[in-house]
Amino acid sequence: MSDRAVVSRLSSSASNAGDDDACRQARIDLAACYRLIHRLGLDDSIYTHISARLPGTHDRFLINPYGLRFEEVTASNLVIVDVDGSVIDDPVGLGINPAGFTIHSAVHATRHDVACVLHTHTVAGVAVSSQADGLLPLNQWSMQFTGRLAYHDYEGIALDLDERSRLVADLGDKFVMVLRNHGLLTCGRSIGEAFKLMHNLERSCRAQLAIQAAGAPVARLSNSVAVKAAGQYAAGYDRIEVQGQPDTEWAAFKRMLDRSDAGYAD
Template identity: 50%
Template sequence: MTTTSDQSQQDLRKAEWKVRTELAAAYRLVALFGWDDLVFTHLSARVPGPDHHFLINPYGLLFHEITASSLVKVDQDGQVVESGNLSRVNPAGFTIHSAVHMGREDAGAVMHLHAPDGVAVSAHRDGLLPLSQTAMLCLNHLSYHDYEGVALNLDERERLIRDLGDKSMMLLRNHGVLTAGKDVPETFTYLYFLMKACEIQVKAQSCGPTYLPSQQAIQTTADQSQALGGAAALTWPALVRLLDSKNPGYAV
């Protein structure tokens, strides 16, 4: 006979496996798009349930190798709660991700990259410019955080979450990009738009002087961007189909 407690535990395990599968897929999609940086940078997701645990990659696996079962479960202090064959996690990754998960209850997932175009725009004096429709869709969602060195200092967490505020995208100056959303599909969708905007800007600026749209057009596009995260309902199933055709095997 299944008790209510047993059923609740089964439901939590099922919910956790769904998050694990989505996060593993996101890691492999990052590799597929060429945004990875060997074994560095991280994507994380909150584990469903009351324990304030989250999932992050084991330090040492390439992103295209990540599977649902290889993800490491850690608590808000960075202590490993559950792991597969590899249990080491990157302390710098913990600093950044724990800051957002602890400071933003709505942050079900957090993604951080060192992809060249994102780093280039983060190092540009003016940051992300409204040079494309994609960039203009990002601007209202974007914040900035100044570089303080490799993120090993736990004191930086307070400043990082202060700078993120209620935004879903961040340029970490001289460092890279970060996105946060309610779940993995939404957070990856924000990541795609931000990375695409940075890629376009780098290419546009390499061609010579750039042309800016009117302030009215910029504001109109910003107003139209409020539901940008909702695009995940269309983008994520398509991305999973792409991944299943290119690099299956993540859901194990």
């Protein structure tokens, strides 16, 4: 299906859907994010999800069809749902995973500053989420999350809607959360920001496990240095999301896809 056909159906399926070009770009960026998460080995079969708010709306979201692997997601087969997970437009007729959207809807309903929510179950993420001390500020990647990381206790598979209030209360105003004994969650003011936060969070978890496995004495850094590093990282994200500077890293990741996996934009 062409991008123009996607935009036409999107506009007729959801009122006030906003600018056609913005909707088309959101679809392309979200599909790119799915493909990149697969490329980096962070997906989990047909499970876990990435959702994005449809530009120009507060209650319409894009998410993957339930049953497709992440490398099969394209701009045109993304499903439109409302904040309750009711399907508005479903190009391939597969519906969505309601357990997956429970977490996403909780964030989208209360955090209007969030454009994208990304959730993973990786070996490293699940391992760190199962440790009592969670993510430790052991290196530059992980220090960026100092004072900026939330935790939510495991309550079972996310099917109970009443868990949503507790999840968003734990998240607060943060953009990154460890779901204990479960996995990782990042939020972004853009799709690119959610992806980059997850990329760095995942690398932080892998590095922590490697450090712990090595068994050698660890060079501990002061809390003041960790807080300084976190602020430096945050300023870099703000330059893009608040000040409007180009996101050169996100653009570079998409160019990588364009060279070898350009079908994501179909």
